[in-house]
């Protein structure tokens with residue numbers, strides 16, 4: 234996804250944004266979201282993230298930041314919880330993700346799925 238911000242004349246306030254190269258899935262960093270909310274071009278709720286371009290681009294938040302199981306993508310409380318989950322639930326399973334030998338990972342982004350564009 235590419236996002237271009239436009240500023241009002243003679244001001245550093247964002248007047249509008251333009252979004253292109255929209256992928257179906259996108260990872261948004263918390264920093265990006267905070268900036269968008271502060272500058273007024275993102276609406277962020279528990280389940281959705283809306284970029285207020287014209288037309289608006291709406292994403293469903295699939296997973297927020299946190300610990301996740303590499304086998305089943307279940308959300309885990311912390312690394313202790315992760316170890317316990319992998320040992321008990323996936324004890325005999327072969328790990329396919331070699332970048333996370335522990336069997337769980339820590340995501341630092343919001344994994345989002347784009348909805349169809351809506352008007353208005």
Ligand SMILES: [Zn+2]
Pocket residue numbers: 302303304305306307318322323
């Ligand atoms: Zn699991």
